[in-house]
Amino acid sequence: MRILYHLPLSPYSRKVRLALAEKRIPFDLRVERVWERREEFLEMNPAGTVPVLREDNGLVVADSYAICEYLDEAYPDLPLLGRTLAERAEVRRLVAWFDGKFYAEVTRNLLYEKQMKRLMGRGTPDAAAIRAGHANLRPHLDYLGWLAESRVWLAGSSLTLADLCAAAHLSALDFVGDVDWSLNEAAKDWYARIKSRPCFRPLLADRVSGVTPPPHYADLDF
Amino acid sequence: MRILYHLPLSPYSRKVRLALAEKRIPFDLRVERVWERREEFLEMNPAGTVPVLREDNGLVVADSYAICEYLDEAYPDLPLLGRTLAERAEVRRLVAWFDGKFYAEVTRNLLYEKQMKRLMGRGTPDAAAIRAGHANLRPHLDYLGWLAESRVWLAGSSLTLADLCAAAHLSALDFVGDVDWSLNEAAKDWYARIKSRPCFRPLLADRVSGVTPPPHYADLDF
Structure with missing residues (x-):
């Protein structure tokens, strides 16, 4: 299964999660504590930032700009970047x-x-x-x-x-x-x-250690 | 003629100037003193930043990311974003x-x-x-x-x-x-x-009021 390395509070990771879900592309999530500077992660993305997408065929796409442009090129159904x-x-x-x-x-x-x-x-x-x-x-x-x-x-x-x-x-x-x-x-x-x-929905179910979201966070009638 | 609104020292403007020149797309340059917040310019780009490209057909493309992606889509000869x-x-x-x-x-x-x-x-x-x-x-x-x-x-x-x-x-x-x-x-x-x-070449000929580039700036054998 393709993997998205992310952090729950990273807006750039959230953008990619929403794009993948909106395009109905299945993926697994892995939390990457970027501050630990894990060696295998830095090999995939020397910038040391999330999000990073790893495809089943081994292709690694780092940076949310590169990932979102990639997704619209590789999976052109349900385009998210506009037509004209x-x-x-x-x-x-x-x-x-x-x-x-x-x-x-x-x-x-x-x-x-x-x-x-x-x-x-x-x-x-x-x-x-x-x-x-x-x-x-x-x-x-x-x-x-x-x-x-x-x-x-x-x-x-x-x-x-x-x-x-x-x-x-x-x-x-x-x-x-x-x-x-x-x-x-x-x-x-x-x-x-x-x-x-x-x-x-998956974003609204996120949990982050040490942070309690306000009651309206997951409420659709906030 | 298409117009690129820019500032000589803006790296994002320089990126677009290089992309246009490398793709051999002719353009006129206009210096935009973004800190003056000129109304007609803010209508083209509410972010108030350079570069902004205005095409002959009236299309305005703001932001260097949007411009560079646009250039490779609108002028696909000599692609600059790679093939695969x-x-x-x-x-x-x-x-x-x-x-x-x-x-x-x-x-x-x-x-x-x-x-x-x-x-x-x-x-x-x-x-x-x-x-x-x-x-x-x-x-x-x-x-x-x-x-x-x-x-x-x-x-x-x-x-x-x-x-x-x-x-x-x-x-x-x-x-x-x-x-x-x-x-x-x-x-x-x-x-x-x-x-x-x-x-x-055009970048090496740039002049900015109040700044004298070092002698090696325009020297190809620096």
């Missing part, structure tokens, strides 16, 4: 927005400071970073809400990797109780729609 | 390495701290970040040198976006005098090879 050049440009722009800008301005300031630093033994959270993360969440939810109101899904009329990517970051933040969904009604409605899809 | 699934996975892994890991550990610590902060009026350089950037450059050059010794080009037997991406970051750092090429002979040989390609 313009659609694909928009999907990828939004993936870059959430994996790059949203990560730098929100996810890293909250999730990394509050959870990953502790797990990786890299010191105490930086209070200024956490304040910045909370402040930055609001305009991002507004942008997401605006997209969700203007379109059926974030990038257009179909669900795409843009939705999965945004949901991956937000679900990881939601797990640690850092999303105030009352900030934007349209963003909350969009999240409720994507959260109720079958691809989302 | 395995090749493409390796090219994208290395693009993610340089755009993600190398940027975070080296480019941002040196180029952003020393140049972009000044341009954008965001305070004085952080000495600890600059020290970290210099320290991190060495293992990265060693990895690049190891790849260049084991393979013809970084990702395999052909020149790919992995080479252009690595060269984009290193050329921007080289412009501000931050690459000590004596650290790794194989990395230097690889850079000399890519620097002498026609696609590189």
